[in-house]
Amino acid sequence: MGHSEVIVLDGHSLSIEDIVKVARHNAKVELAPEALEAVERASDLVHEWASGNDVIYGINTGFGDLATVPISRKDRRQLQENLLKSHACGVGEPFDEETVRAIMLLRINTLIKGHSGIKIATLQRLTDYLNMGIHPMIPSQGSVGSSGDLCPLSHLAITLLGIGEVFYKGRRQPAQRLFRKLGMSPLNLEAKEGLALNNGTTVMTAIAALALYDGVNTLKMADIAAALSLEALHGVPFAFDERTHALRPYRGQMTVASNIRRLIAGSQIIEKFKSERVQDAYSLRCMPQVHGASRDALDYVWDKVSIEINAVTDNPLIFVDDRVAISGGNFHGQPIALAMDFFGIAMAEIANISERRVARLVDSSLSGLPPFLIQESGLNSGFMIPQYAAASIVSENKVLAHPSSVDSIPTSANQEDHVSMGTYGARKGRTILNNARKVLAIELLSAAQALDFSILLKPGAGTKAAHHMIRKAVPFLKYDDYLYPLIRRVQELMDRSEILHAVEEAIGPLD
Template sequence: MGSSVIELNGHSLKLEDIISVAREGRKVALDRSAVAFVERGSGMVRTWAKESRVIYGVTTGFGDLSSQFIPPEQSEQLQANLMTSHASGVGDPFPEEIVRAIILLRVNSLIRGFSGISLQTLSRLVDFLNIGIHPVIPCKGSVGASGDLCPLSHLGIALLGLGEVFYRGKRMDTSEALRAAGLEPIVLGPKEGLAMNNGTAGMTGVASIALWEALALVKMADISGAMSLEALHGVPFAFDPRTHDLRPHQGQIMVARNVRALTKNSEIMEKYGNERVQDAYSLRCIPQVHGASRDALQYVQDVIQIEINSVTDNPLIFPSEGEAISGGNFHGQPVALAMDFFGIAMAEIGDIAERRAARLVDGKLSGLPPFLVEHSGINSGFMIPQYVAAALVSENKVLAHPSSVDSIPTSANQEDHVSMGMYSARKGLEILDNVRRVLAIEILLAAQGLDFSKPLFPGVGTRAAYEKLREEVPYLEKDGILYPLIDTIINRMKDRSILKAVEEVTGELE
């Protein structure tokens, strides 16, 4: 992803940039050409405040209190009060990678100069990223409009030297971390508090991490599906490109190509591929099901890419026209709908994988030893991992219920429709974790199934996955404790070592 400094201008940030900053600690800087826009917008807001011009959040209260005028001499107190009163989140803190993504996205939005933020405040957020000061942001409390008010306020109070942060591996008072880093708390000027907390950086930060993981996980789903296909002596005809060209959904075509690449030169398919006319849907329809989820992810990626480089504040400042316009760019509905779709799409990947896992352990359907163990009865084999997969996909069915279809009024009905976009993103991460676990179970079972076809080799890609797995996960002749094996596969999926081993022989999967 590169080690050079990323210059933020509000226009060109990409998903992979977010990951490099969030996970790898890549440094960021403000694009010099954008700084003038920031200073012009900030200067205009300060002028309006001195003139007592009526502008929401500058010389008025917030939400249902917007009709109350706030005199200029109380401007700094107004912004500080906004941060402290809105920092009311509950629940576990977000992991540091998500906090870093949130900070990055807020900076990238504010650098456009339409929010009235000062260069000093914006630079301090950059300091937080580059020094590694990560505010403690509770994961619960956002309704997704006006943006992520609550979580972003926890970021805002850190600028004031309040609240808590993670710094150098420890959770501590923000004031202590600032002293250790040689930084002073800042004083927020007119509108700066509102610029900090009125936007979608929270939900978009969570969504970005989830999306990045999902793009790799769907490749792993093709690998696990191909392993099951071969372990079950599946029929290759369903992956013939002529079939998929007649229904040219891109995801479907890509998955079929992946399966063909993974099973290329399979001795197992060469011997057994003509035994049946067709397979059960969980094998035969891998391209159609996995492919539809991939197409859904493409939609999600398109939405998130737009949101990454959007201005989601209110009101927006237009210095060239000398205007402040109140609007609704803070509303998280685009992200909420996309991430609800994300959850449904990923849950389906888990659903079909669990069905393949169930087929692998059912000796009547698979033609393999019951529960994939040679001496069943005294040994239960891989009976219970399928139970676990069933539990996980059932959990996902509840989590996949769209949160965006529910809205609850807030702020005395002034903010009477909200997106619930943060929860759409958060539960998307939960679904993703469950799907990874289901795929790990499928891979565990499919590898055991492939052993029963020896000395025949599977295809080049499935063989690479199998051999990488067998470096740490052995063939089981009798019962043993299985959870460490599942955890090992999960970890190898997270570090992408299985995927890398496969792509070394197949080329990059689509």
């Protein structure tokens, strides 16, 4: 899918939404001319240093525990190539195309700030990759998240030398072969360039940015699913009263309560049954508190990721005006590691409470609805087993939600003796998110079926729009049917944002 918009990279103004445009919708990328001046000045200074004898890490020394080993002038270009060859040792399945595009975009954006010593030609080649749709093959496993994402970023960088593999137009092939086909020449990296390309938090941040964008939309879907379940279970509206939430004014909590009120506005079902009890079970009554806390968690993560995507995270950093290279630790992934562990926990809780609502929907002793939401239960099992599937997924999430950032393992002969594990934290955060979306699809399917038993009463404005959209894809089940494709269809509606768009058309944008 093409995208006409051009994202101009200057190292300071990239947004999470921009990342989605480039990674997912193939928006083109340009380098800001004013930023290139800083890149050139830093590159010139590195060239000057590489010709001299001052000891500067990564320019005329080895790496990691080998930082004390001097590298002679004649070997300094070979040092950069050796760095990438030896560090490109990832394992596991390759990252998907959109993740690789996000990784390339973030690498360009950090390098263009002019503190890394990269040549403009090297940056331009990465930009060409994005605009031409050339995607390096980057294995998904192998990073400890400090010194940054050395291993996966080396797989990105080594293709610039014509080594390794790339995907182009859906085909995996050696980079060298594609270069020949397209009339491109491999690059020769100068001093510091290999280290500039492979050192930093780019991979974990790219995964985090895409997962976070989807997570925010998933939280809106969670409110829609919850409102459908509330109506289907003939829940009462009192827990969503604005006055209650004003006394505990968390932004997320107040937002969810407002969303639920708007979704069920005008509901004859809620109106008819609201005098039957004063309060519901926690999975209904505490939706603002639980969904809201996850929203507040994602606000925290959004703030951290927004900083990181415009940060310089390689080492050493070059300060041209002061003519110094300073060795530091900006490559350490701890800020993203903690944030993505929090993200995973927040999304796991969305799945947990959703599964509890599904369990209530299928339990006739709690719901007052036909057992397992089907007529002639016994002969028909109805929606009994989708709840099992949801339960299995939330159980998986509980294991995955164990934080990876509390683990560390020393590397590089104990020179690098505390690492973040942030890349795995981001990867499993994304897995938890995808699992949560599956549970929500099961809730949406089950709640739509349950709502049909109140067919003579009109639902709320928002829930009616959601129900109508689900029914366009999935029929009401009178008898047992093959459920797998029905769950898939609801997932696809979510993936295309069709339910969300239908709801927002009916009641205005959800917060």
